[in-house]
Amino acid sequence: MAVCARLCGVGPSRGCRRRQQRRGPAETAAADSEPDTDPEEERIEAPPPRCSLLELPPELLVEIFASLPGTDLPSLAQVCTKFRRILHTDTIWRRRCREEYGVCENLRKLEITGVSCRDVYAKLLHRYRHILGLWQPDIGPYGGLLNVVVDGLFIIGWMYLPPHDPHVDDPMRFKPLFRVHLMERKSATVECMYGHKGPHNGHIQIVKKDEFSTKCNQTDHHRMSGGRQEEFRTWLREEWGRTLEDIFHEHMQELILMKFIYTSQYDNCLTYRRIYLPPSRPDDLIQPGLFKGTYGSHGLEVVMLSFHGWLARGTKITGDPNIPAGQQTVEIDLRHRVQLPDIENLRSFNELSRLVLEVREQVRLEQQEGQLEGKEPAGRPAQEAAAAEQPAQSGQGQPFVLPVGVSSRSEDYPRTCRMCFYGTGLIAGHGFTSPERTPGLFILFDEDRFGFIWLELKSFSLYSRVRAAFRNAEAPSPQAFDDMLKSIQAVAC
Structure with missing residues (x-):
């Protein structure tokens, strides 16, 4: 209550109490015998004391810090020991994960693995923030559409594929190509999701803000014992729901090229370039x-x-x-x-x-x-x-x-x-x-x-x-979209 009184400017200030303590008994008695001064004059001569963030209760500081952008919090931690200690409160980082990256999972479950919300923010979400959005892979003339999103406590790259020909009104198909998550407190783990043997070790390199590359470190996970022919037949069953014999001869060359895209891209380093959704205006058709x-x-x-x-x-x-x-x-x-x-x-x-x-x-x-x-x-x-x-x-x-x-x-x-x-x-x-x-x-x-x-x-x-x-996926400006095109x-x- 005393802290609140000082913040609101009511009651005796700390400075007044210090001056009373320095006075002797005679001075104090003389001061008490002086006539009362005008209230307006007293307010002018005794301005409200200055208050500092350091005097706020910890729970109020937690609320204030949680409302700030996460990128500003490391600088705030350098102000003093008290701020640094408060910024270890997981409530602050749980809110930043939710508001900045849409993480709606129950982050309290992380306590079992020893990973804090602060670790999730700093070592996963903030570190890989530049790869979120839409991307076009550099696969010769074929291109593609990659959507990198925060999905629960993972960052996942989904490759979006058109529906099966000729069902143009059907929804897009998609499959995961890689994911990033925290297995332990040290650093995030990148895993390649392509292949027939489950997730395995991969690598992501952020070349610059609008470009990054991926590489699979265990390409043997993409291989099948029957060789390329078995891989191709398996791919046909998974992607088309049909056998090789069911595909018409006129589609064979294109099917082989498509299979080549989604198998060979993980044998080498693959580069992605950012794309934006087009901006809209009221007069658009x-x-x-x-x-x-x-x-x-x-x-x-x-x-x-x-x-x-x-x-x-x-x-x-x-x-x-x-x-x-x-x-x-x-x-x-x-x-x-x-x-x-x-x-x-x-x-x-x-x-x-x-x-x-x-x-x-x-x-x-x-x-x-x-x-x-x-x-x-x-x-x-x-x-x-x-x-x-x-x-x-x-x-x-x-x-x-x-x-x-x-x-x-x-x-x-x-x-x-x-x-x-x-x-x-x-x-x-x-x-x-x-x-x-x-x-x-x-x-x-x-x-x-x-x-x-x-x-x-x-x-x-x-x-x-x-x-x-x-x-x-929104362009920061119309000019940025035109430059992307x-x-x-x-x-x-």
Whole structure:
């Protein structure tokens, strides 16, 4: 109570008691006989005493320290012995683990193993904080999507894989590739999760803030007694639920390449580069993000849809030997809408081709005009195009059917659409030879699905939104996102 009284400025202060102790009996009696002074004058002459954090009770200091960022606490521990002793309270670090990293496990269970919440924060969460988020592995043209998260008392790297072809609306598949956890108080343990013999020793090296590498230290755990053939058959059963004899001949080359990706990557050091989810703006046509798309015999691939003014771009997160990961697969000009004909005429590929090529010629003329006059081509911005289609967005869709002769991996595509735009798609030969952009049609079906018709290939790709919550994946700024796109495209080239 005395401490609280001093903090609130009521009651005799410590200084007053010291002065009374220094007075003699006569001085004290004389002081008591003096007339009372004015209260206002007394308050002016005797300001409230200064209070220090050191005078606060320990339980209040624990509450204050627990509300501070964990990165500030080591500096606070250097202030004095009392602060350092209080910062050993596990309540403080339990709260920092929960609020900064979302650890909701009962951390009291750690006491059995002798590991404290402070150890979890300092030696696991804080030490490996730079690898949390979304990453693209450097696996030749194939790329990939790795999501590193705090999962209970582990940090786990999950490889996200597209659904089995052609089920584009199915959820993503995922499997753990590595995990980091505290086995003892000394340091965190990295384990490779790939292989048929259970978790085994691995290594993580943080090269820089937006890049890290992994290495398996026991690659014999990936091998099976029957050699590569047995490994391949086992992989087919696990990934596809089918035997080798059930797979059609046309898929064999691609399946072998896919198997090579997920086996050989752990025989060597594998590098990951950070990727961000695209930022969204109120005038975007739909919510940007990750989508699964069909790519002919290459199966399903992951594409990132982002908006850049009057342009929308689809960037490959996973790729194939023709168009590698990191390249721009489609680009949509949101200033140039394409009005589809009635359903009967839409069945004619020639009629659709004529409409798209007319828009391409218009775009070419506008680009020439813009170059001559030093200005951007005229056209309606994306937000105006979206506003013009309010009835369609409220659920009144336009009938849609694929033209005769256009191939599709799945016939289960939407039969109504909201709007269509002119766009271009990137095509190339094996090994990304002779790449070129060819005209096509972007079809917006709803908030979670869109399609693209490649005129030259007479092929249709259907894209469905990846519905997964990714933490630590937001770009710190629009410029940082644009720089990331340029970086992964440069790597792909």
